[in-house]
Amino acid sequence: MPPPVTEASGSLAMRARQRFWRSLSEAEGIPDATLPRPIDTRFAPNRRDFMKLMGASIALAGVSGCSHGSLEKIVPYRAGPAEQTYGKPVFYASVLPRDGYGVGVLVETNMGRPTKIEGNPSHPASLGATGVIEQAAVLELWDPDRSQTVKHGGTIATWNDFLAALQAQFDARAGTKGTGLRILTETIASPSLHAQIQSVLERFPRAKWHQWQPLNDDNLHDAAEMVYGRRLDTVCRFDRARIVVAFDGDFLDDAPASIRCALDFATRRHAHAAADARSRLYAFECTPTLTGAAADHRLPIQAADVGAAIAQLARALGATTVDVANVLPDAWIAAIVADLRANRGASIVVAGRRQPPHVHALAHVVNAHLGNVGNTIVHVPPAADDPTNQLASLRDLVEAMNGGAIDALLILGANPVYTAPADLAFASALAKVPFKVHHGLYVDETADRCDWHVPAAHPLECFGDLRAFDGTLALQQPGIAPLYDGKSAHELLAALAGDTTRGNRELVEAYWQRERASDFAAFNDRALREGIVDGSTPEPINVALRGDLAAVLAKATPSQPPRAADDIEIVFVADPRIGDGRHANNAWLQELPKPLSQLAWDNAALIAPALARRYGMENEDIVEIRVGGRRIEVAAWLMPGVPERSITLALGFGRTRAGHVGNGHGVDAYAIRTSDAPWFAGGVAITRTGRKHALACAQTHHAMEGRDIVRTFTLGEAQACTPDECGTPRYRNERTLYETPPTGPYAWAMSIDLSSCIGCGACTIACQAENNIPVVGKAEMRNGREMHWIRVDRYYEGDIADARALFQPVPCMQCEHAPCEVVCPVEASVHDAQGINVQVYNRCVGTRFCSNNCPYKVRRFNFFQYTDDVPGLDSQRNPEVTVRMRGVMEKCNYCLQRITNAKIAADVEGRRLRDGEVVTACQAACPARAIVFGDLADAQSEVNRRKSSPLDYALLAELNTRPRTTYLARVTNPSPALAQSTQQSRRREAPPAGAVDTRPRADR
């Protein structure tokens, strides 16, 4: 029997636990996700689901099969291409779009197949890390649902047909100088593409260029105009900020720069960060976000109150005189003001892109007032080309279309039929245009309503260039030739400009030859190798506040109209996984649980338990939401930390033409999103329909049950730690009867820093891509059969109204005394000499005893043949990782294949592996540098340094499993001034005793 865990110990961890005990009782009301009711697990439907999930029917696969045969002549493979060695991956530096801005990546190709994305260390938006979107890009590339041929009126056509049709249009309108010709794109941050648009506009002076993407920066740019008189981008340097105040600003997840922001932010959040360097984050937000979860102080306020909140702060700082009702507790304001004043020039006040311009304007004012500009804040010329107000631009277009003034419309990449605000009725307006061309990756809702559809080449298939959020330029190069008849936007625009001869590459290179006539060859080669254009980072520009700022602000800032006591608002957010819906057909992203709700495959109306209590709602109840005469029905999900009178709904779901994977999941929030209130709207009415919609939730229990799972210390407590005083004794101190078995030259181990982990889930997707982990689908997730090798657990601490979320990534712990090994009857689960608990797939018979005996439940079992060999998708697989069959157990193995490759390389050079030479997939992707992997046998290794910290602890150490993976406790840095008052405010917001039990009947 393991040494019993008693509450007798007086150690800090125990005190921490007692805090959890208390909070447990408080957290009684935290809703447990509905436990799934039994699901019919007959295989036939499941099999179909898998085919769908894996994105293809055989028919599609067939098409993809033949479309490979291009008409170029085939030459025997005598001398391979440069840098290509059989069995060795080749990495190409390129750049992928994130809301239109560039994120530098390295594309791993195996024998010409892009299989994995890594971050580009030299690119400012990545610094080597990646987000979930970048990781999942390879699956999108190989998705057999992608549009594969030119389509005319829904029937297959050819590129030449299209060119002919285009020519016919020109001929018909010869000499009209392009009157009635319109081009609609998304945000463009690409010099070459912009140049081509310009050349089109030169050829057709009366033509017009519109922009629209739902997740745009209108508010930021308008605010800049309001404050500085010109549109510009603001770059926040969180690595320099000691105090950060976020007003509904989810900079860690919901911004083009969020990867970089997370990296910078983490530098001051690591458990081992010096106390005086440590930053403090205050977050006022409506929807619980990663930023809010990372905050030292989070206060849930309605989205509509954020403006008043920041105004209140600005006034308290004396930065402005704008007068609106107070919404924040005085204690908070006092504490924040004190902190900000004490850290002039080393603080950041940031607002989210959801917030209207005047909120950003106030943020600018406060930052200027605190002298942050130039230190923690720099202004740069906008990275986007022609950063116009996209909503206005779209409105013009729709008006023109309705006015019948448009006779030819080219839509590049955008999907306005799905994403345009409902009140604009884009679809009906579009119907009035005689010649409509759509260019995109999928035959989506918009393509459906266009006469012509041209398949877009995937970013991994074409050349190009993209500016990052800070304006840094990087060249894009393909990892593979277009799989289908995909055309790049360059080619399409060139055709429009009358140039139908040159291909994607010539067009891009031609542009740069013009730009860099002097040293093009060197420039191009260098830029492609580095993945970044040297010296392209624009200089910060010094701008002065407008003289009439006060007046402008006073005009822009609405004095809060007194809202009715029970006026409920609805807030639209980008889905943390599939964004605005463009990634809806990506099974990896769909199945990746959303960071806080832990939901997958659906969006849901996130409501506060208090609100649910008022309306007698439970999880999965379908509610009707009416706002501004529009209505949708969507399943409700109870979410701690949501303000009582606020409902959050994610965009991007309810797609009808996304593909086999994305269609029919969730509800289309655009249906009630109007142009006058694109982000949040009041006056919402909700009613229960009495029906239920099954949701898949990866975690059905949220309280830590008073167990020592996620350790949290305040900075003070952490400093008080001595190695033996911090928490229960470490596993290495535990006694054992067995002599340690002989070990090899290396002893691999991992350390996960819960202080810097922001819970984004990039590790999970990176692992999925690296290790050929199958997707199981919604039904199987509800059965509790997801396959992720590293999951991110989320626990709640504190009372229900303002519960603090704690994240904990859980991979295999690689126990030295692994409970799974001793119970495996066939030696399928064994220990190797470097301390890795390896799973021998071809020996496993599937007794599942190992999974039962694993206290961390990190083992995953193939209950069905999850991995279907769908032609196309199998090309994404990592050739170095076995594909597991039905009936076999699998789990994390510290990316054994990477270790082996590195060891071979080292052996060839006859040397020992250097620290940091082996990087696991999860570690490489992590934007918070929370994961460190290395060799315990190397005294100097980073992992050893981390494990020597008193904050280091082993999960469930009392079981004496002696895990190689350990954690650094979460250290918070609360404001001393605020400590009690938070308690008070919490008590104020705490639900009455005997709060409604929202757990499902089965669990009561």
Add this chain to the structure above:
Amino acid sequence: MATDAGTLVPPPGERYTGAIITDKIADLVLVRPMHAGYYVGFIVTAAFTLLFIVAITYLFTTGVGIWGVAQPVAWAFALTNFVWWVGIGHAGTFISAFLLLLRQHWRTSVNRFAEAMTIFAVAMAGLMPILHLGRPWFFYWLIPYPDVMNVWPQWRSPLVWDIFAIATYIIVSILFWYMGLIPDLASLRDHARTRGKQVAYGLAALGWRGEARQWHRFETAYLLMGGLATPLVISVHTVVSLDFSFGLVPGWHSTIFPPYFVDGALYSGFAMALVLAVPMRKVFRLEDFITRDHLAKMGTLMLVTGLIVAYSYMVEAFNAYYSTDLYEIAMMRNRYFGPYAPISWSVILCNVLIPQALWSKRLRRNPLALFVLGLVVLLGMWLERFMIIVASLERDFLPSAWHMFYPTFWDLATLAGSLGAFAFLFLMFLRFLPAISMSELRKDVRQETIRAGTHT
């Protein structure tokens, strides 16, 4: 005319000589006056056997995913059925071997069908661990043999011990049973009228002649087998219990499991023996051989083992709280107040409360009551296995992994199918083999006669 006499051995004298016993029992097999109830039972059980075959076929072609098992509850019905069936087998061996050593002559009337029950139950049990494998076609990898991978079984795993225990158990049970059958097969051979039966039973009887030296060795070997089977039966369920107590799941990781499981096994076994005996003696008019006293004896054994089970429940709960172990206490709380509480409380009801009725002597001598109680205890014991396996797995160490288990249709089909197949095999046994040991009964009757003779 056959009155339900209250003796453990049919009375001596004219009514029951060795001749009449032999004729009466042999005719059940040879001259077949089959009761209509038999045919009904035959059709029903055959149907369920078919369901069993369908369920297994679908399972093998599709995967264990058709069951409700998932993370963290990776074991559920299959293992529950396994433990339950093995347990049922135990009473058979206990009656035939243990009582043999204790020279309990009353066993003679019941040991034959009890052994048959054992064999068929263990056969069902033996199937379950194979069915629940992810790749059942590789089950033989648990058996040590020099294979191409040059690897051996991992001897630390209780699942390997299982293979040895179950295999040994079923082989020994069959040998023991067959050895006891040999003289009776000879009787059938000699009584058979048709050539076909003479040949069939003749072959099976191996040419037994009833020669004195043969009897001599036979008795020694039979006694030795009994002596071997007794510790075996204890060891088998001990090993089965180690499948759980060897793991560190709260609710499994307990030192009381071996005795607790063995006793529970006997408990359910006696229940099954009663459930089989009561209808059998009625349908085949064996009231004079399996008398109310036999039933009462088994009732008493059921009561005793039941009390030990109740005690084990208390010890389990006590240990949990006495250990002050966070997880053990949470497990115990979850077991009786968590989502599976209804199951746990029905276990208490079926295994502890209702069987107390057996204190009543009148009830112990009432076949119908015993039959019903047997069914209740069988249900209770199945639920107990389910409670131990599933309710413990559902919530172990990390709350983030907690997840409910719900059975699917195929879970239930496999259970029902195994019950059907068991009953079907038992009916086949009654049809083709003597349900009571004639040779031993002949001897007992003789000794009764002698005793009676000396009394007068």
Add this chain to the structure above:
Amino acid sequence: MLYALLAEFADPRALLDAVRRCRERYHDVDAYAPYAVDGLAEALGVRKNRVPLVTLIGGLVGGAGIYFLQWYSAVVDYPINSGGRPLDSWPVFIPPTFEITILGAALAAFFGMLLLNGLPKLHHPIFNAPEFELASRNRFFVAIRATDPEFDAVRTRAFLEGLAPIKVSEVPL
């Protein structure tokens, strides 16, 4: 040609007396009964019984064999690190050892019994005897084999008649 002379009795006590009487004059005496009559073997002068010894050997061979197999495979042939436990974890070798000991002993007991009894032997002259099928029902038989030196068809028959059997019959070879 004769195999033996067979006397039939209705009662085990009669059988026992008969056997004792026969043993005084004859050596090759067999007795047949529908169940194991206590004292019959002794009356026939059966002293030693090898079944227990065979059983013991079977058990020892089984136990020793499986323990060696476990030790050899886990320590010598394919040593692996399983959960950081010692290679020679003798306690976990016990359960299989116990089970296989039992198995070996049981197999030895069963087959030892058969072989020592000369079974299976589907044909035997004694089956030719009239009414011998009753030997498995309720009749008891004593046979004096023709191989006995003292055997003489006439005198032996007279001797058997003297034991007051139900009847005496000849068993052809």
